Amino acid sequence: MIAGVDGSASSIGAVEAAAREAHLRGVGLRIVRASGQAAGHLPAGAPPWNPADHGLEPIVRGELARAEERAHAIAPDTEITRSVVAGEALEVLEAESRSASLAVVGSRGLGSFAGLLLGSTAVHLAAHGRCPLMVVRGRPDPSGPVVLAVDGSEAGEAAVEFAFAEAALRKAPLAAVHVWNTWSERAYEGPGDPLIAVVADADLIREAEQHLLDETVASWQKAHPEVVVERRLVRSRIRPALIDASRGAQLVVTGARGRGGFTGLLLGSVSQALLHHAHCPVTVVRGKE
Structure with missing residues (x-):
């Protein structure tokens, strides 16, 4: 280290x-x-x-x-x-x-x-x-959770693994936070079109995003049964919601790039927002190349 x-x-x-x-x-x-x-x-x-x-x-x-x-x-x-x-x-x-x-x-x-x-x-x-x-950065709460920013991307899997291991080491609860909104393309097949997604059925999207959160957390929760996990599905703008989730946390863990990242970028906008504005330390975990 x-x-x-x-x-x-x-x-x-x-x-x-x-x-x-x-x-x-x-x-x-x-x-x-x-x-x-x-x-x-x-x-x-x-x-x-x-x-x-x-x-x-x-x-x-x-x-x-x-x-x-x-x-x-x-x-x-x-x-x-x-x-x-x-x-x-x-x-x-x-x-x-x-x-x-x-x-x-x-x-x-x-x-x-x-x-x-x-x-x-x-x-x-x-x-x-x-x-x-x-x-x-910020003022971590030693009694607070480790907050994991869940995006469901393949690249973000390394961040999920790190967050569970970190929570286990710290003997801390884990708050797995997944933020969604009606611009989500997760509930649709084929090329995503946000202009179409904006008029989509919010309940359909919410169900798909809950499934994504559950799937992301399930296997790692089995691997770390000692970690108490809270699953938070939040309908909001992504960056403000994750910054708000960092209040009262001892650490936020995020991937370097999420599913909305542009090809060629090495650091996504969500990661950058947390690095600049989170209320506690932030760990950025890059996916395997």
């Missing part, structure tokens, strides 16, 4: 969350600090940027030491290592994610512009990382 740090308060919160996750899983935690600057920000022909060349190495090492101290305070029995990796943060953490079970970052880094709700590192990793990404 890895946690990315940059010296910001947000990244220290990410380290604390990562330490808890590592303790739950019984795995080690690697705290990573990138030390470099994107090539596009350097003059042509300039040597790679290195903090040691600018007298910043003691600061970087100090940031890592403080992060490790916080992690040990949270999980004293967890093996924790730290390292400075040469390179720009986006590239470093994407590479690190290839061998990690989970990557954890804060929602805002030192490189964020004023007014932005989410740092570019988190967005990039959610779309391009090779393992599930937890973005630490």
Whole structure:
């Protein structure tokens, strides 16, 4: 498991969350600090940027030491290592994610512009990382449920698996939330046409969407009988409904792309909305490619 740090308060919160996750899983935690600057920000022909060349190495090492101290305070029995990796943060953490079970970052880094709700590192990793990404944000309720955003897509199956496993680790209830509306195409065969769907029988759509929710949850509920599952079928706009469901939750789990995603997009609009506006940490789980 890895946690990315940059010296910001947000990244220290990410380290604390990562330490808890590592303790739950019984795995080690690697705290990573990138030390470099994107090539596009350097003059042509300039040597790679290195903090040691600018007298910043003691600061970087100090940031890592403080992060490790916080992690040990949270999980004293967890093996924790730290390292400075040469390179720009986006590239470093994407590479690190290839061998990690989970990557954890804060929602805002030192490189964020004023007014932005989410740092570019988190967005990039959610779309391009090779393992599930937890973005630490909001105020989680430790007694609340793990909320699973159910979309019924094949790509979203990995998120369902992760959410059940996470609820089992945390000994928390799972709220499986599926949002529908009369624009749904699920009740129709053949090419979906939202102009037709808008005049459809709402009861017919509701029945189809309930079936989708039940089918998605059933097999994983059998695999994790210890997890108490609440199935929520909500008729609403998808993004506001899921953001609202994050109130009082300890974690929201979503796939990177839902059944409404456009081909070629690596991160769907629902995932992005949760990353920017959820009231608790969000884990984005990419489907198998």
